[in-house]
Amino acid sequence: MPTQVILPTYAIGSWSANVDDDLGCRWVVSPGGASFVSDGVARKMHNNERPFGSGAYRSRSYPAARAGALQGWCDAGDRVSRVAARKRLMSIFPEGGQALLVIDDGIDPQQITVELDADAPKCALWQDGCGFDWQLPLYAADGRLLSTAERSAKATLATGTTDGLDWIGGSPGGLDWANGGLDWGSSGANNVLALENSGTATTWPLLVVTTPSSLQNPAWTDPVTGGVLAYTGSITAGQTLRIDCSPFNPTPVTLDGIDRTGALGSAKFISLPPNSSRAVQFTGVGAGTTVAFWRDANN
Numbered sequence: 001m002p003t004q005v006i007l008p009t010y011a012i013g014s015w016s017a018n019v020d021d022d023l024g025c026r027w028v029v030s031p032g033g034a035s036f037v038s039d040g041v042a043r044k045m046h047n048n049e050r051p052f053g054s055g056a057y058r059s060r061s062y063p064a065a066r067a068g069a070l071q072g073w074c075d076a077g078d079r080v081s082r083v084a085a086r087k088r089l090m091s092i093f094p095e096g097g098q099a100l101l102v103i104d105d106g107i108d109p110q111q112i113t114v115e116l117d118a119d120a121p122k123c124a125l126w127q128d129g130c131g132f133d134w135q136l137p138l139y140a141a142d143g144r145l146l147s148t149a150e151r152s153a154k155a156t157l158a159t160g161t162t163d164g165l166d167w168i169g170g171s172p173g174g175l176d177w178a179n180g181g182l183d184w185g186s187s188g189a190n191n192v193l194a195l196e197n198s199g200t201a202t203t204w205p206l207l208v209v210t211t212p213s214s215l216q217n218p219a220w221t222d223p224v225t226g227g228v229l230a231y232t233g234s235i236t237a238g239q240t241l242r243i244d245c246s247p248f249n250p251t252p253v254t255l256d257g258i259d260r261t262g263a264l265g266s267a268k269f270i271s272l273p274p275n276s277s278r279a280v281q282f283t284g285v286g287a288g289t290t291v292a293f294w295r296d297a298n299n
Contacts, residue, residue, distance in 0.1 A: 001022060002016045002019035002020065002021050002022065003019055003020045004018065004019055005018060005019060005020055005026065005028070006018040006028065006029075007104070007105055007106050008034075008103050008104055008105035008106070009103075009104045010029060010034065010037075010070060010101065010102070010103055011101070011102045011104070012092050012099050012100070012101050012102075012114070013092060013099055014088070015027075015088055015089065015092050017029050017070065017072060021085075021088075023076070023081050023084055023085060023088075024076075024077055024081060025074055025075065025076045025077070025081055025082075025084075025085045026074065026075045027072065027073075027074050027085075028072045028073055028074075028075075029070060029071070029072040030071055030072040030073065033069075033070060033071040033072045034070055035068055035069075036066065036067075036068030036069055036070055036138055037066075037068075037070075037101070037103055037110075037112065037145065039068075040299045041063045041064060041066055041143040041144070041201075041299045042063075042064040043061045043062065043063060043064060044061055044062050044063070044064045045058075045061050046058065046059040046060065046061060047059075063143055063144070063201070063299065064143060065139065065140060065141050065142075065143050066112070066139070066140040066143030067117055067137075067138070067139045067140075068137075068138060069117075069119075069135050069136060069137045069138060070135070070136045070138065071133070071134065071135040071136065072133070072134060073131060073132070073133045073134065074086075074089075074131050074132055074133075074134055075130070075131040076130055076131050076132075077130055077131075078130055079129045079130060081130075082125075082129065082130055082131060082132065085132075086123050086132065089121060089123065089134055089136070090121060090123075092116075092121075092136070093115060093116040096115070096116070097115065098113050098114065098115045099113070099114060099115070100112070100113055100114075101113075101114045101138070102148060103145070104148075108147065109147070109148040109149075110145040110146060110147055110148060110298065111145070111146055111147075111148050112140050112142070112143075112144070112145050112146065113140060113141075113142060114138045114139065114140045115138070115139055115140075116136075116137065116138065116139070117137035117138055117139040118137070118139075119137040120137075121134070121135065121136050121137065122134065122135040141248065142248050143299070144201045144203070144297040144298065144299065145201075145297070145298045145299070146203070146295040146296070146297050146298075147199070147295045147296040147297075147298075148295075149295070149296075150293055150294070150295055151196075151293070151294055151295065151296070152291055152292060152293050152294075153193045153194050153195055153291070153292045154190075154193075154289065154290070154291050154292075155190060155191050155192055155193045155280075155282040155289070155290045155292075156190055156191065156282075156287075156288070156289045156290075157191055157215070157282065157283070157284055157286070157287055157288050157289075158287050191281060191282045191283065192279050192280070192281055192282070193220070193278075193279070193280040193281075193282060193290060193292050194277070194278075194279055195270070195272055195277065195278045195279075195280060195292060195294065196272070196276070196277040196278075197272035197273065197274065197275065197276055197277075197294070197296055197297065198275060198296045199274055199275070199296035199297040199298045200274045200275070200297075200298045200299050201274055201297040201298055201299045202271050202272065202273050202274065202297065203271075203272050203294050203295060203296060203297035204244075204245035204246040204247070204269065204270065204271050204272070204294065205245055205270055205272070205292040205293060205294040206242065206243070206244045206245070206246075206292065206293045206294065207220070207241075207242070207243040207244075207245070207270075207290055207291075207292055208240060208241070208242055208290070208291045208292075208293070209235060209240070209241040209242075209243070209288055209289070209290050210235070210239070210240055210241075210288065210289050211235050211236065211237060211239070211286060211287055211288040211289070212237055212287055212288075213236075213237055213286065213287055214234060214235070214236055214237070214286045214287070215234070215235045215284050215285070215286040215287060215288035216233070216234045216235075216284060216285040216286055217230065217231065217232055217233070217234075217265075217284055217285055218230075218231050218235070218241070218282070218283070218284035218288060218290070219231065219266070219282075219283050219284060220270060220280050220281065220282055220283075220290070221280065221281045221283070222268070222270060222278055222280050223279065223280075223281065224278060225268070227268030227270075228266045228268055229243070229245075229264070229266060229267065229268050229269055229270060230264065230265040230266040231243070231253070231260075231263055231264060231265070232263050232264070232265040233255075233260070233263045235255070235288065239255060239256055240255070240256060241253075241254075241255050241260075242254050242255075243269075245269035245270045245271065247269075252269070270292075272294065274297075280292075
């Protein structure tokens with residue numbers, strides 16, 4: 001197991017930095033070598049100069065992807081360990097896929113999905129051959145840093161509840177104050193999703209919907225924006241509807257793994273702006289449960 005030597009630590013799969021690893025090699029990120037994650041995210045500006053007037057025409061800007069590098073040094077102690085350490089670095093992304101980079105500062109661990117950028121990883125061997133300086137170029141299509149702690153909220157619908165008046169004690173009916181009076185009962189459902197984002201960037205929840213019997217046309221309304229996310233169709237017992245509100249998912253709606261994005265009657269996906277909370281109302285015909293999963297996000 002790697003042993004932390006400096007905070008924060010950086011980990012991608014079995015490789016990590018600012019640690020002594022299980023081969024006895026010390027990996028350290030150089031001062032300024034973590035600007036890839038320590039700096040903020042650039043903006044994509046959409047401006048056109050006004051040809052006959054001052055200034056420019058503008059439209060909304062958006063956060064850009066995140067590109068940069070981690071860089072530092074590795075002291076392997078001997079040439080054999082140095083060879084093994086270099087192989088470990090070079091094998092982090094063997095098939096051109098993506099992986100989680102986890103940054104743990106001991107207070108608020110965060111993660112970001114990265115892949116190897118167009119430049120190649122670099123290793124500059126030391127003169128004694130027992131270590132090297134390294135550089136790992138990285139790219140993140142989603143430039144946000146997400147909390148490693150996942151948050152969740154639950155809302156339910158019931159076909160029948162005990163809401164309303166219960167006429168206690170009387171037979172054949174009516175009020176009988178001597179034997180109890182009125183009982184309003186208790187609610188059998190709570191159809192509000194309480195969502196909160198404590199980060200500095202917008203985040204989007206994943207909605208997972210199930211039913212004990214049948215649920216038709218589930219919908220979610222954000223009273224702050226007035227936006228409605230509505231699914232047109234039925235869900236039966238044993239089925240699972242998943243709606244990923246993130247714009248980074250090319251297949252946001254699936255029913256038991258089958259793409260059902262076309263079944264959205266209204267596609268106002270739920271978003272949680274920085275340092276905000278939402279009380280999203282869950283509605284539908286029948287009984288069902290929505291569980292929302294999300295992570296706080298930071299630029």
